[in-house]
Amino acid sequence: MPDRLEKLEEKITSTEEVLSAVSDLTFLVDRDTRVVQLWYRDVSALFIPPGEVRNRKLSELVPADLIEPLQRAIDELDRGQLAEAFEYQDLFTAGDDGARWFECRAMPTPNPDQFVLVISDVTERRRLRSESKALRFKLDRAQEELATFFETAPELLCIAGTDGRFKKLNRAWERLGYSDGELLQRPFIDFVHPDDVEPTLREIEALRSGRTTIQFKNRYRTKDGSYRTLSWNTTPDLESQLLYAAARDVTEMEDMEQQLAEAKALAKMGTWTFHQDFRRSKWCSQMREIIPDLFGSRDNLNERLLLNIHPHDRRELKSGLERSIRSGQPLNATCRVGCGNEFSWIELRAKAKWRSTGEFEGLVGTCQDVTERLQAEQSLQEERLKTLQVSKLASLGELSAGVAHEINNPLSIISANLKLLERYREQPERFQKKIEVLEKSCRRVSRIVRGLKRFSRSSAADARGFHRLSNIIAESVALVESRATRGGVEIRLNQEVDCKFFCNEIEIEQVLVNLMNNSIDALRGQPGAWLELCLTEQSEEVLLSVKDSGAGISKEFVNRLFEPFFTTKEVGSGTGLGLSICRGILKSHHASIRLNDSGPNTCFEIRLPKRLCEIEGTLES
C-alpha cells in the first residue's frame, strides 16, 4: 500500500509539477462552472482568494472579465462545436500590478460534464514578444537606412576582400564610368595608376595586419582612361577578412590646391594665420620660401616673424600690427626681411579676427616677396628722374644762348661804368647814380645765375612741399625773360589768386619754362607778340593757363601734342619730349594739362586739384 500511495503521490506530484509548469491556473470545472479541482503553481500574482475553492462558482474566483469568454468556450465545447482546445486572450486589470495580459484555454475531458480551464499570465511573454517586434522593426529600419546611406553617399564606398577584389560597391562608383560587373570582376589593383600600385599594395598589407588607413591617396583609372585622385579611409575586419572603405574624389580639390600653390609660388606669396592659441597658428609652405628662418617652431608666430624683420623696420611693424588689432583696420606694411645689407622686401597684409563675444581671436594674412617689384619701381623712378633731368638740360640748352647774353650785358655795363666812376669821383650825384646802375646790374646777373642753379638741380633732391605759385611763376618768368625779350615777345601776368600748391617747385617751374619756351619759339619775330600767364580759382581746381598771341595749333597736331618725340620744330632744335614730360610731371602731382582750343589764341590749361592747394585769397590784378 505505502508503495502504491507513494507511487500515486509521485504521479500526482509530477502531474501537478507539469501542470504548474505549463500554466498559472488550471481548473477542472463542471457544466455550471463549479470548480471540481484546482491546480496552481503560484497564485500570488493572481486572484484566487484563500480557502477552499472546490464547489465554488468560477465567477466567485475569477475576475468578471474572464468569465464571459470562459463560459462561452464551455458552451461551445458542450455543443460539440469545438472538439479541440481553444483559447481567448483578453486584457485584465488587476490591482497594484497594473495592466496584465491573460490567456485562457478550455479543453474537453473524457467526462462530458467536466472541462479543463487553463488561465495563464502572458503579460511577460507579450512584453517580450512586443519588445522583440520593436527590435526587429528597428533592425529592419536601421538596415534600410544603412542601405540608403550606402547608395546615396557621395563618397565611393566599398567592401573589399583582403584577396584584392571588391565585394560590394555603392552607386558613387559610377563616376569612374564602369559597370558594377566590370569593377567586381577584376582585382581592384588593376584600376590603380601604375605609379601608385606599390604604395597601394603596401597600404593593403598594413590593413591586413589590422591597421586603419586614414587619407591614403591614390589614382584610379576611369573608363575613358583619365585618372581621378581618391582619398581613402579604410578599416579592416580581420575576422571576416573584409575591408570597409570610403574614398573621396579629391581630383578637383587637388587641382585647385596645386593651382593655388603654383600661383602662390609665382606671386611669391604665402598665407598665414596667427592664433591667440599658438598651437593653432598655421602658414603655408610658400612662407618658408619667402622668410627661410621664420619657422623653427610653431611658437608665437608674432615674435618669430618680428625676429626676422630687419631691425630698422621691426618697431614700426610691431606698432602697425598692434594698431591694426586695436582699430580693426587691415594692415598693409612693406618691410625688409633679414639684417644689415642682406635683406629682401616683403609686403605683409594682416587682418584681425574677433570672436562673436568680442574677444580677439588672431590674425590672418598674406606675405609677399616684393623685392623685384620694388627694384623695378626704383629703377623706373630713377629712369623718370633721368628723363626729367635730360629734358631740363635740353631746356637749359635752349636757354643758355640767351643766358650768356643776359650775363655778359650787365657785365659790360658794370665794367664800363667802373671807368666812369673814377671820372665822377668829384661829382657825388653822378657818382651815386652810377653806383645804382652797378648794383642793379649785379642783381641782374645773380638772379639769372641763381635761377639756373635752381633749375638745373636734380629733382631727386627736392622733397615736395607747399610752394607759392606766384613764386614759381616769377622764377620761371625770370628764366625765360631775356629769351622772350629778344624774341620780341612780351610776357604778361594775370594772377587773380595766389595759393600754395603741394609740389616739387622745380618740376612745376620746368613745366612753365617749357610751355613759355614753346610760345617764344612759335612767336619769334611776329609783331606785337605776347604771352600771358593766368592764375584763377575754379570750383574744384586752381587753373594755371599759359596763353599766347599765336593762332592756336593746327588740328592735325592737336591729338599728338603730348606724345613723346613729337615735334614740329626743326631737326636739332627740339627734343620732342617737352610736352610729354610736362604731362608726366603734372600727372605725378595729380594735376592735368590740356590744350584749350576754344579761343582764337593758343592756350594750355593746367588744372591743379584744390585739395592740394592752400588758397591765400584774392589778389588785386
Added chain:
Amino acid sequence: MAITTHQPLQVLFLDDEKELCEFFQDYFETSDFKISTFSQVHEAVAFSKKRNPDLIFLDYRLPGVLGDQVAREMPDHIPKILLTGEIAITTSYPFEQIIEKPFEVSDIERLLRHYQSRLSKQKVRDA
C-alpha cells in the same frame, strides 16, 4: 700843304641796354667823338640813312631782330662794328670788327681813335 681841320668822328651806337647807351654817351662824347645812341632799331636805321655817320656800333641780340639783319638795312659804305654777349655767333655780314661783351673800354677807345685818324687822313686826301 695839309690842312688839318679838327672834325669829330660821327658815331652811331645801337644797343637795347639803355645803361650801356648812357655809358657810351657819357664816356666817349668829347670834342673828338660825336656819339648818338639808340635803343630802338628803327630809329637807328633812320638815323644812319639820314645823317650818314662815320662809324656804327651794333648789338647782336636786339628785340625781335639780329644785328647783322639791321646792318643790311643801313648804308653799306659805313664801317660797322658788332658787339655781342653771345658765346658764339655766325654772321655773313662783313663787319669790320666783332667785339665780345664784356668789352675793355680801352679797346673801344683805341678803335674810336683809329677810325678818327682814318677819317682825318681821308679828309686830307679828299682835300
